[in-house]
Amino acid sequence: MDKLAITPESPLSTLPKAAPQRIALHVSRDGERALRSGHPWLFDNSIERQSHAGKPGDLAVAFDQKRRFLAIGLYDPTSPLRMRVLQHGTPATLDQAWFLAHLQAAARRRAPLLGDNRTTGYRLVHGENDGLPGLVVDRYAETLVIKLYSAAWIPHLADLLAAVATVQPAQRWVLRLSRTLQKAPEHLYGLTDGMLLMGLALTGPVLFLENGLCFEADPIRGQKTGFFLDQRENRARVEALAAGQRVLNVFAYNGGFSLYAARGGARQVASLDSSRPALAAAERNFALNQHLPTVAAAEHQLLAGDAFQLLAHLQTAGQHYDLVIIDPPAFAKQQTEVERALSAYAQLTRLGLGVLASGGTLVLASCSSRVSSDAFFATVTQAAAQAGRPLHPFAQTAHALDHPIGFAEGAYLKCLYART
Numbered sequence: 367m368d369k370l371a372i373t374p375e376s377p378l379s380t381l382p383k384a385a386p387q388r389i390a391l392h393v394s395r396d397g398e399r400a401l402r403s404g405h406p407w408l409f410d411n412s413i414e415r416q417s418h419a420g421k422p423g424d425l426a427v428a429f430d431q432k433r434r435f436l437a438i439g440l441y442d443p444t445s446p447l448r449m450r451v452l453q454h455g456t457p458a459t460l461d462q463a464w465f466l467a468h469l470q471a472a473a474r475r476r477a478p479l480l481g482d483n484r485t486t487g488y489r490l491v492h493g494e495n496d497g498l499p500g501l502v503v504d505r506y507a508e509t510l511v512i513k514l515y516s517a518a519w520i521p522h523l524a525d526l527l528a529a530v531a532t533v534q535p536a537q538r539w540v541l542r543l544s545r546t547l548q549k550a551p552e553h554l555y556g557l558t559d560g561m562l563l564m565g566l567a568l569t570g571p572v573l574f575l576e577n578g579l580c581f582e583a584d585p586i587r588g589q590k591t592g593f594f595l596d597q598r599e600n601r602a603r604v605e606a607l608a609a610g611q612r613v614l615n616v617f618a619y620n621g622g623f624s625l626y627a628a629r630g631g632a633r634q635v636a637s638l639d640s641s642r643p644a645l646a647a648a649e650r651n652f653a654l655n656q657h658l659p660t661v662a663a664a665e666h667q668l669l670a671g672d673a674f675q676l677l678a679h680l681q682t683a684g685q686h687y688d689l690v691i692i693d694p695p696a697f698a699k700q701q702t703e704v705e706r707a708l709s710a711y712a713q714l715t716r717l718g719l720g721v722l723a724s725g726g727t728l729v730l731a732s733c734s735s736r737v738s739s740d741a742f743f744a745t746v747t748q749a750a751a752q753a754g755r756p757l758h759p760f761a762q763t764a765h766a767l768d769h770p771i772g773f774a775e776g777a778y779l780k781c782l783y784a785r786t
């Protein structure tokens with residue numbers, strides 16, 4: 367199915383169109399500076415005057431104090447992030463051809479992944495970092511998941527999807543909506559989180575490959591778009607460290623790191639998570655890969671509960687592991703949460719070391735966008751030193767190929783590898 371046919375029953379057929387007239391925004395000096403530096407966001411408090419009111423998805427043009435063109439983007443009156451920039455410096459016509467060019471550029475950046483038939487799950491569009499702000503497109507084999515973070519995309523969805531169909535043909539498209547969007551049905555024109563936009567109905571999870579391992583993802587109900595695609599490269603590194611080891615995977619979700627460790631020859635793998643459905647999925651993911659002798663040979667254990675409590679219990683019980691992976695959810699999405707996040711990373715470092723055998727390996731990741739990698743690495747190494755278990759870091763990693771960093775706020779993932 368490589369061409370888009372919008373039938374009268376399609377949810378796409380009743381979506382509004384953007385207004386033909388563009389909104390002129392006259393921006394403050396701060397706003398001008400941000401836009402001239404290539405920043406993809408214009409906040410409401412940087413707008414001094416505007417030509418007329420608009421609705422989400424209307425096109426807006428930002429001008430400096432001398433009425434010179436700065437940028438064009440998607441207007442969103444429902445958000446303090448009032449315009450998401452589509453193009454800096456020169457005007458653009460936002461049509462299928464524009465989308466096509468940007469999607470093709472995104473695909474080119476991922477060429478090594480797209481040509482690798484051992485990996486059929488990856489991120490095709492990573493929002494601002496790919497010049498398509500507020501939009502994520504993930505692929506799981508024949509299923510594409512389109513995730514919107516702004517109602518401003520809705521009037522452009524049909525054009526966008528027509529371009530997607532050309533660049534990445536798929537059998538089905540699923541729509542996901544950010545939490546903020548889900549709370550504003552008045553701007554959604556009948557679109558709902560998890561709805562099928564096109565193609566074959568989905569009755570259960572979809573299967574896809576990551577570096578030759580088979581995983582299930584639930585694009586309709588799963589966290590993010592169904593899987594944490596951003597950890598692919600860290601998982602591969604863990605595989606290379608796992609031979610003969612007793613491994614503990616904390617915040618395991620559906621067992622990504624666990625399965626790689628098992629394929630890498632781990633003796634035992636324990637997957638710890640507070641979500642029982644996630645652990646049940648981890649068990650199914652192990653079952654999907656039993657044809658691999660090392661996976662079949664590894665003993666897989668599930669530990670359900672709160673990571674902070676369970677790690678303390680495991681330590682009291684005298685449990686030890688040779689390789690401990692800790693990949694928690696984001697602790698700081700706002701600046702005010704940074705201190706608390708850093709103290710949680712320090713606490714997890716102490717707890718992880720409490721169950722790590724002497725000479726063992728600690729892998730600790732952070733996906734908190736507000737926590738810088740310097741602050742994260744310093745906090746973790748300091749906490750370990752204070753606990754009398756100084757770390758010997760041997761790798762610090764960042765973003766995978768399909769999660770490029772296009773602006774400062776786009777850098778969120780960091781991972782420390784250390785021996786003790």
Ligand code: SAH
Nearest residue numbers: 594617618619622639640641672673693695
């Ligand atoms: N490491 C995973 C992704 C982790 S996402 C991967 O490679 O795919 C974060 C996970 O932490 C989620 O599965 C969530 O259920 C779990 N979680 C959140 N808070 C928790 C807590 N306090 N204790 C244990 N698990 C928790």
